[in-house]
Amino acid sequence: MNNEILYLISFAAALLISAVATPLCRFLAVKFNIMDNPISAVKTHKISTPYLGGIAIALGCIASLLIIRMATHFPDGTLRSLRGIIFASVMVMLLGFVDDAKFKGLGFKSKLVVQFLAAAIVVFGFDIRINFLSFYPLSCLISIFWIMGITNAFNIIDIMDGLSSGISVFAAFAFLFISLPTEMIYVNFCAAALAGAVLGFMPYNFSKSKKIFMGDTGSLFIGFVLASLAMGTSYTAMNEVGLFAPLLILAVPIYETGLVSLFRMRKGKSPFLGSKDHYALRLEKMGFSRKQILIMTYAACIILSFCAFLFTKLPLSYAMMLLFLVLICMWIITVRLASVKIEDN
Numbered sequence: 382m383n384n385e386i387l388y389l390i391s392f393a394a395a396l397l398i399s400a401v402a403t404p405l406c407r408f409l410a411v412k413f414n415i416m417d418n419p420i421s422a423v424k425t426h427k428i429s430t431p432y433l434g435g436i437a438i439a440l441g442c443i444a445s446l447l448i449i450r451m452a453t454h455f456p457d458g459t460l461r462s463l464r465g466i467i468f469a470s471v472m473v474m475l476l477g478f479v480d481d482a483k484f485k486g487l488g489f490k491s492k493l494v495v496q497f498l499a500a501a502i503v504v505f506g507f508d509i510r511i512n513f514l515s516f517y518p519l520s521c522l523i524s525i526f527w528i529m530g531i532t533n534a535f536n537i538i539d540i541m542d543g544l545s546s547g548i549s550v551f552a553a554f555a556f557l558f559i560s561l562p563t564e565m566i567y568v569n570f571c572a573a574a575l576a577g578a579v580l581g582f583m584p585y586n587f588s589k590s591k592k593i594f595m596g597d598t599g600s601l602f603i604g605f606v607l608a609s610l611a612m613g614t615s616y617t618a619m620n621e622v623g624l625f626a627p628l629l630i631l632a633v634p635i636y637e638t639g640l641v642s643l644f645r646m647r648k649g650k651s652p653f654l655g656s657k658d659h660y661a662l663r664l665e666k667m668g669f670s671r672k673q674i675l676i677m678t679y680a681a682c683i684i685l686s687f688c689a690f691l692f693t694k695l696p697l698s699y700a701m702m703l704l705f706l707v708l709i710c711m712w713i714i715t716v717r718l719a720s721v722k723i724e725d726n
């Protein structure tokens with residue numbers, strides 16, 4: 382069976398499993414009172430909403446990969462890489478579940494320790510890391526902090542229905558299409574499964590009567606998987622600027638993290654504490670509806686992912702000009718967003 386057909390099966394199986402599992406996870410969240418209660422000033426919803434959508438996403442993604450494993454023989458190295466990503470991502474998923482279930486004594490320092498250990502398992506245990514650096518210790522160190530940074534970026538941006546989840550779908554497809562010509566097919570299988578699993582969850586996230594959040598369980602899992610996949614393929618066959626391709630694919634959550642941290646520190650607050658300094662809330666303050674914000678965000682993801690693809694195909698001079706154009710656009714947007722005053726009531 383052709384790999385392309387298997388990727389489609391992986392996507393479809395993950396979507397179906399996630400779609401079936403999400404209402405069950407919602408039922409369990411309500412039964413055991415695992416809810417997101419809008420008691421904090423930084424919350425943007427008005428009624429208590431069940432968590433645990435992330436469990437359905439993880440279940441759909443992992444079960445899909447197991448089904449594909451039974452249907453075909455993976456090339457050498459592929460199964461090992463998938464095992465590493467699954468094992469470590471389940472660690473951060475459980476970390477998110479503990480946080481969503483509101484177990485006591487879990488501060489941001491404890492979360493970072495668990496994330497560090499999970500990232501170290503992927504990097505040292507399964508050799509999934511940034512490969513363009515020849516100095517092994519530096520490559521491992523940067524890889525660990527890359528994984529931790531992207532993992533938390535998807536958690537930070539998860540402040541509006543369809544925001545973090547939608548971005549992750551576009552990112553997963555971008556990694557899939559860019560890596561298709563390579564032999565790193567674990568990236569393709571995992572990206573297809575993740576996209577399907579998130580899409581299976583999203584209708585319930587938008588639903589008014591059956592709404593459910595992915596919670597930290599989902600955002601940490603998604604961020605960790607995408608950060609790991611980003612290191613699984615080559616981007617520099619045409620030019621060295623291709624190294625920026627994964628940064629562009631994940632530019633929106635990376636930009637959001639940097640923006641929120643900057644604004645929080647300007648107010649004298651810790652970047653690890655919650656606030657309403659998110660770009661989406663600033664756009665809402667400017668008069669855009671949430672639907673318009675999602676459309677603009679999705680459009681930005683598509684454009685940036687296409688730019689990432691071009692980075693891997695264009696000659697160096699054209700890639701440099703494109704990178705400069707992207708940076709200029711980001712600077713203009715940042716200046717405009719910074720002019721919006723946000724008060725954390």
